[in-house]
Amino acid sequence: MRRPFPHPLNLSRGMVEMSHGAGGRAMIQLIDEIFGAAFQDPTLARGDDQALLSLPAGRVVMTTDGYVITPRVFPGGDIGSLAVHGTVNDVAMSGAVPLYLSAGFILEEGLPLADLDAIARSMAAAARAAGVSVVTGDTKVVERGGCDGVFITTTGVGVITDDRLDIAGDRARPGDAILVSGTLGDHGVAVMSQRENLAFETPILSDSAALNGLVADMVAAVPGIRAMRDPTRGGLAATLNELAHQSGVGMAIREADVPLKPAVRGACELLGLDPLTVPNEGKLVAICPPEHADALLRAMRSHPLGQEAAVIGRVVENAEHFVQMETLLGGRRIVDWLAGEQLPRIC
Amino acid sequence: MRRPFPHPLNLSRGMVEMSHGAGGRAMIQLIDEIFGAAFQDPTLARGDDQALLSLPAGRVVMTTDGYVITPRVFPGGDIGSLAVHGTVNDVAMSGAVPLYLSAGFILEEGLPLADLDAIARSMAAAARAAGVSVVTGDTKVVERGGCDGVFITTTGVGVITDDRLDIAGDRARPGDAILVSGTLGDHGVAVMSQRENLAFETPILSDSAALNGLVADMVAAVPGIRAMRDPTRGGLAATLNELAHQSGVGMAIREADVPLKPAVRGACELLGLDPLTVPNEGKLVAICPPEHADALLRAMRSHPLGQEAAVIGRVVENAEHFVQMETLLGGRRIVDWLAGEQLPRIC
Numbered sequence: 252m253r254r255p256f257p258h259p260l261n262l263s264r265g266m267v268e269m270s271h272g273a274g275g276r277a278m279i280q281l282i283d284e285i286f287g288a289a290f291q292d293p294t295l296a297r298g299d300d301q302a303l304l305s306l307p308a309g310r311v312v313m314t315t316d317g318y319v320i321t322p323r324v325f326p327g328g329d330i331g332s333l334a335v336h337g338t339v340n341d342v343a344m345s346g347a348v349p350l351y352l353s354a355g356f357i358l359e360e361g362l363p364l365a366d367l368d369a370i371a372r373s374m375a376a377a378a379r380a381a382g383v384s385v386v387t388g389d390t391k392v393v394e395r396g397g398c399d400g401v402f403i404t405t406t407g408v409g410v411i412t413d414d415r416l417d418i419a420g421d422r423a424r425p426g427d428a429i430l431v432s433g434t435l436g437d438h439g440v441a442v443m444s445q446r447e448n449l450a451f452e453t454p455i456l457s458d459s460a461a462l463n464g465l466v467a468d469m470v471a472a473v474p475g476i477r478a479m480r481d482p483t484r485g486g487l488a489a490t491l492n493e494l495a496h497q498s499g500v501g502m503a504i505r506e507a508d509v510p511l512k513p514a515v516r517g518a519c520e521l522l523g524l525d526p527l528t529v530p531n532e533g534k535l536v537a538i539c540p541p542e543h544a545d546a547l548l549r550a551m552r553s554h555p556l557g558q559e560a561a562v563i564g565r566v567v568e569n570a571e572h573f574v575q576m577e578t579l580l581g582g583r584r585i586v587d588w589l590a591g592e593q594l595p596r597i598c
Numbered sequence: 599m600r601r602p603f604p605h606p607l608n609l610s611r612g613m614v615e616m617s618h619g620a621g622g623r624a625m626i627q628l629i630d631e632i633f634g635a636a637f638q639d640p641t642l643a644r645g646d647d648q649a650l651l652s653l654p655a656g657r658v659v660m661t662t663d664g665y666v667i668t669p670r671v672f673p674g675g676d677i678g679s680l681a682v683h684g685t686v687n688d689v690a691m692s693g694a695v696p697l698y699l700s701a702g703f704i705l706e707e708g709l710p711l712a713d714l715d716a717i718a719r720s721m722a723a724a725a726r727a728a729g730v731s732v733v734t735g736d737t738k739v740v741e742r743g744g745c746d747g748v749f750i751t752t753t754g755v756g757v758i759t760d761d762r763l764d765i766a767g768d769r770a771r772p773g774d775a776i777l778v779s780g781t782l783g784d785h786g787v788a789v790m791s792q793r794e795n796l797a798f799e800t801p802i803l804s805d806s807a808a809l810n811g812l813v814a815d816m817v818a819a820v821p822g823i824r825a826m827r828d829p830t831r832g833g834l835a836a837t838l839n840e841l842a843h844q845s846g847v848g849m850a851i852r853e854a855d856v857p858l859k860p861a862v863r864g865a866c867e868l869l870g871l872d873p874l875t876v877p878n879e880g881k882l883v884a885i886c887p888p889e890h891a892d893a894l895l896r897a898m899r900s901h902p903l904g905q906e907a908a909v910i911g912r913v914v915e916n917a918e919h920f921v922q923m924e925t926l927l928g929g930r931r932i933v934d935w936l937a938g939e940q941l942p943r944i945c
């Protein structure tokens with residue numbers, strides 16, 4: 252650890268300056284007093300440009316995601332916690348145990364240091380809760396107007412320690428059961444409500460959460476899970492279509508079985524959103540052989556983040572790889588992915 | 599691999615749209631037709647949100663860096679090749695063999711698809727030349743004015759396969775030799791000359807290059823290298839000060855031994871820059887015990903990227919951790935790191 256600087260940053264009134272990205276003393280101070288203080292990681296504190304990872308035996312997995320959400324603070328989370336949860340979840344969807352994160356920050360000149368400090372502390376708290384360490388990072392500063400406040404790119408590394416697991420988007424087979432871990436659309440509706448200044452009787456919170464604990468219980472109960480994915484941008488509709496295309500199958504789901512909070516349903520009607528295309532940040536879709544569906548559902552419902560898990564349909568043969576839904580009224584419709592942009596900068 | 603889309607992107611006249619970041623069909627098409635086509639990586643082409651890495655035995659290393667350089671294309675490189683070289687080099691500085699990269703893109707609505715395609719191809723060519731694979735990525739799109747064109751964050755993973763290596767910033771010891779791999783300041787001067795519209799008789803090119811081949815030769819020749827770092831932002835001055843602070847030592851260098859191209863020296867005088875604080879993107883600083891300095895220098899000079907390598911000074915005891923330089927005129931001065939910002943958005 253470097254020695255403290257004689258004049259600490261003014262975290263209540265200071266702002267990000269171009270010098271904080273210049274590679275000199277000011278950048279080192281920003282890294283020490285904001286990121287070092289928040290993450291408290293011995294590898295990070297060494298000050299090298301790279302981190303040595305200690306990994307258990309198994310298959311190593313890597314994933315990356317950028318976060319540009321606006322507003323930066325939303326009901327149920329902020330860009331910092333989201334940047335941890337989103338990347339932890341992408342690692343976990345392979346069945347891997349997420350272990351390490353890197354964090355790359357792009358900051359706008361003039362960003363209040365208090366905001367950056369709050370984001371770093373939120374990231375650190377989310378990482379601790381998820382059992383992962385932020386071991387290396389980078390900070391760039393662009394001039395006023397060069398970016399919108401703060402963008403974060405986190406990369407996650409994890410290890411699949413159970414040899415039996417083989418979870419991938421191309422493994423869904425006709426007859427398999429399709430499960431979701433809980434109510435859909437909470438994240439997108441929470442952020443959009445904030446943007447539109449909507450107030451509801453029951454406040455809608457983002458579901459932003461790290462799913463690695465839930466996944467650990469699921470793979471322990473059913474190592475034969477075929478595919479898992481978190482329905483983030485594009486929502487359930489995009490995720491099911493992606494999996495259908497990757498596996499060369501169709502999907503048939505029942506609207507009545509898709510868990511939705513009444514408040515989210517109402518807000519979607521008000522905002523003109525289809526809940527199936529609204530992003531989630533703490534939910535997953537799992538596909539497994541039909542004979543394991545009950546065991547998987549039980550494992551999911553036994554975990555705090557899976558209490559409202561449900562079987563929502565099954566994989567079918569379909570040459571067009573369509574996702575079809577039996578509607579509440581008993582009709583059928585194709586669940587297509589979004590053609591355009593419905594919810595910009597939602598993650 | 600997914601089936602081709604019926605109407606391919608217009609790579610000569612199309613532009614990035616908000617829908618390209620929305621998680622739906624348009625995003626998949628952008629990823630397939632630009633990134634998939636450029637990187638040609640089977641792992642990437644699977645379309646999963648995470649990549650399985652195949653790693654040799656050894657210590658695993660991770661590093662991350664964001665790239666916001668302007669202009670995006672500069673003499674000797676572009677933001678794409680730079681985003682590969684910079685991260686490959688940060689991995690290599692630990693003595694690791696760089697193997698895998700992730701790439702996170704933040705794109706501005708309206709960016710010409712032709713520009714993005716050129717960047718992706720440049721990244722892919724740089725990755726192939728460096729022997730690394732881009733195995734996973736992410737694309738976000740922000741509205742016009744939300745960012746400046748394109749920002750890239752690359753994360754690198756590599757493995758230290760030689761058990762004998764122990765290279766870190768805190769291992770420099772008094773008496774050690776300080777070497778650089780070639781001329782300093784080329785990258786910063788090339789970019790600044792482009793920004794200032796300066797023309798020189800001999801065009802100055804960025805030194806942007808992947809150093810993992812050079813490092814492989816160096817650690818084979820001298821496994822006892824103590825520290826290595828690439829003097830990027832803040833230049834040689836920042837790197838030596840960082841290493842001095844980490845190791846709790848001082849440094850003494852001789853200006854006459856610091857390799858500088860005459861054109862770079864002239865441009866620095868014209869632009870009012872100190873070449874010691876100007877960034878490099880294809881050079882490294884190495885510190886080794888004095889008895890190995892000759893062998894290390896020979897190994898460096900035998901590699902195409904180290905032909906102008908030089909011993910520039912030595913590590914000394916110094917309670918203040920100062921970096922001191924014997925000037926060309928025989929005087930002495932402290933080489934401090936930059937207090938402010940000299941070269942914004944240089945990488």
